[in-house]
Amino acid sequence: MITQTITPVTHDLGAFTVRRVLPSKARTMVGPFIFVDEFGPADLTGDGMNVRPHPHINLATVTWLFDGAIDHRDSLRTFATIRPGQVNLMTAGRGIVHSERSPQGELATNPGMFGMQTWLALPDGREEIDPAFEAVKDLPVVEDSGAQARVIMGELWGTRAPTTTYAQTIYADIVLEAGGAIPLDSEADERAVMLVDGSAAVDGVALERYQLAVLAPGTAMRLSSESGGRVMLLGGEAFATKRHVFWNFVSSDRERINQAKDDWRAGRFPLVPGDEEEFIPLPDKPKTVSYP
Structure with a gap:
C-alpha cells in the first residue's frame, strides 16, 4: 500500500530541470535519505553543468547517473x-568541499544529463566522522520476471x-521490461519508490x-510494468533524532550548522585542488542546496 505521495518542487536551471521531493513540507526523511533530487533528462550544451565548490557537513552524498558524466x-x-x-x-562528516562540472572535453558531443543526487543523514554518534570518498562500479544485479535491479x-x-553504509540503507535502480515484475523487499523501517522513466505500478x-x-x-x-519502466527504490532505518537542514548543511545540532555557516563565510573550509578560483557564497535566506 502507498501511504503518502510527494510531488516534487521543480527548478528550471536552463540547461536541465531538477525535481526535489525531499525534504518537503509533507516529509523530511525516508530512512536516512534526507535529500532526493532527480535531474534531467537533458542534452547539455555550451558550458554544461557547473556546480562551483561548496561545503557539506554531517551527511553523505550519493550520485547515480542514468546518462551523462560529471x-x-x-x-x-x-x-x-x-x-x-x-x-x-562522498562522506562529508566533519566537513568537505566539492565541485561538480561537466567534463570539458566531452561537451562538443552534446552529452546527456539524467540521474539522481541524494543525501544520507549520518546517524547519531557518527555525524563528525572523517570525510571520505569512494566510487563503486561492481554493483550486484538481481533479475526476476522481466526485471533487472541493480543494488x-x-x-x-x-x-x-x-558500497559503504553508515545506517541501515537500501537503494536500488530497477529496470522493468514490458510485462516485468519484481517483489519489493519489506525489511526496511521506511521505504519509497520513484518512477523515473516509462510506467510502473505497485x-x-x-x-x-x-x-x-x-x-x-x-x-x-510487487512492482510491475505493462509497457516497461524504470523505478528507484530507497529507504532504510528510521531516525529517532530530528535532523536540521540549512543550505548544504545537515545536522542533529542547530549550533553545529551555525558553526559551519560561520566557517564557510570566514573561509575556514579547505579548498578544492584544481578548482580553487570559484565558490558558491552562503545564501542569506535558509534554503536547501545551491545551484549556479
Whole structure:
C-alpha cells in the first residue's frame, strides 16, 4: 500500500530541470535519505553543468547517473568522473568541499544529463566522522520476471552492495521490461519508490513519474510494468533524532550548522585542488542546496 505521495518542487536551471521531493513540507526523511533530487533528462550544451565548490557537513552524498558524466573534485584531492553504473559516495562528516562540472572535453558531443543526487543523514554518534570518498562500479544485479535491479547500497533480494553504509540503507535502480515484475523487499523501517522513466505500478496502483511514493512498512508488495519502466527504490532505518537542514548543511545540532555557516563565510573550509578560483557564497535566506 502507498501511504503518502510527494510531488516534487521543480527548478528550471536552463540547461536541465531538477525535481526535489525531499525534504518537503509533507516529509523530511525516508530512512536516512534526507535529500532526493532527480535531474534531467537533458542534452547539455555550451558550458554544461557547473556546480562551483561548496561545503557539506554531517551527511553523505550519493550520485547515480542514468546518462551523462560529471567531473567530481573535492578537498580530499579526489578527482573522479561519474558515469552510469558507478555510484559515487562522498562522506562529508566533519566537513568537505566539492565541485561538480561537466567534463570539458566531452561537451562538443552534446552529452546527456539524467540521474539522481541524494543525501544520507549520518546517524547519531557518527555525524563528525572523517570525510571520505569512494566510487563503486561492481554493483550486484538481481533479475526476476522481466526485471533487472541493480543494488546501489545495502541489502536487497538477499544481495548486498559493496558500497559503504553508515545506517541501515537500501537503494536500488530497477529496470522493468514490458510485462516485468519484481517483489519489493519489506525489511526496511521506511521505504519509497520513484518512477523515473516509462510506467510502473505497485500492487496495481499506477505510479506518477517523478513523484515519491512512500510504502507501508512491513508489507510485501510487487512492482510491475505493462509497457516497461524504470523505478528507484530507497529507504532504510528510521531516525529517532530530528535532523536540521540549512543550505548544504545537515545536522542533529542547530549550533553545529551555525558553526559551519560561520566557517564557510570566514573561509575556514579547505579548498578544492584544481578548482580553487570559484565558490558558491552562503545564501542569506535558509534554503536547501545551491545551484549556479
